[in-house]
Amino acid sequence: MINNEKVVLIIQKIAEKIHENRQFLTDLDAAIGDGDHGINLDRGFQAVVEKLPTVKDKDIGTILKTVGMTLVSTVGGASGPLYGTAFMKAGAAMNGKMELETSDLLTIIDEAAKGIKMRGKAERGEKTMLDAIEPAYEVLRRELEKGSTLKDALDEAENAAKEGVEYTKTIIATKGRASYLGERSIGHQDPGATSSMMIFTVLKESCED
Numbered sequence: 001m002i003n004n005e006k007v008v009l010i011i012q013k014i015a016e017k018i019h020e021n022r023q024f025l026t027d028l029d030a031a032i033g034d035g036d037h038g039i040n041l042d043r044g045f046q047a048v049v050e051k052l053p054t055v056k057d058k059d060i061g062t063i064l065k066t067v068g069m070t071l072v073s074t075v076g077g078a079s080g081p082l083y084g085t086a087f088m089k090a091g092a093a094m095n096g097k098m099e100l101e102t103s104d105l106l107t108i109i110d111e112a113a114k115g116i117k118m119r120g121k122a123e124r125g126e127k128t129m130l131d132a133i134e135p136a137y138e139v140l141r142r143e144l145e146k147g148s149t150l151k152d153a154l155d156e157a158e159n160a161a162k163e164g165v166e167y168t169k170t171i172i173a174t175k176g177r178a179s180y181l182g183e184r185s186i187g188h189q190d191p192g193a194t195s196s197m198m199i200f201t202v203l204k205e206s207c208e209d
């Protein structure tokens with residue numbers, strides 16, 4: 001099962017994934033935004049990695065809330081408050097827990113999506129991170145409800161997130177900086193949806209072993 005140590009490990013792996021892809025995410029943002037998404041997120045997750053030793057023995061709620069607060073105070077831009085709120089809301093729902101059931105994993109992702117929507121006032125179809133997160137959440141829930149293993153369910157969820165990223169190429173951005181481009185945002189994949197998809201990739205990779 002996923003205990004607090006594993007959660008810390010997963011967060012470290014997310015930081016690594018973002019670090020490896022910081023240039024790619026930044027290039028995606030340069031095409032339809034201001035070219036800082038990878039740099040912003042990498043700075044934030046490196047700060048998170050430095051903070052993790054102070055909370056590694058704490059409950060999962062505390063760990064996730066600490067991640068969220070660190071992201072809010074270090075990432076900046078649109079994605080800092082959005083990802084920050086996502087982790088803080090997920091953490092608030094996991095107060096006191098030292099281990100996660102699969103239903104808790106669903107709650108974490110659901111709360112994260114709700115936090116992003118509350119903060120950013122976006123809905124699916126506006127070319128944002130929600131276009132990766134919401135379909136991934138729905139598929140994960142469907143797979144777990146029908147009795148798939150966590151590994152298979154996360155595999156399907158990652159695929160749904162990837163499809164969500166592909167879908168963002170076909171639509172106009174109506175939120176965030178990319179919305180300034182209007183129709184010219186078509187043909188480009190959303191950087192935030194892409195970083196969200198990478199988080200699902202890490203979840204999948206982390207729950208394979």
Ligand code: ADP
Pocket residue numbers: 029033034035036037040041076077078079080082116119120121122127128129130175176177190191192193
């Ligand atoms: P900024 O645009 O301030 O430079 P980033 O480049 O770090 O911030 O993040 C841009 C990403 O944030 C976008 O690709 C998009 O996925 C996401 N985003 C922007 N506005 C919103 C919003 N209102 N709701 C959800 N996601 C958003």
Ligand code: MG
Pocket residue numbers: 029033034035036037077177
């Ligand atoms: Mg940007």
Ligand code: MG
Pocket residue numbers: 034036077078
């Ligand atoms: Mg910016």
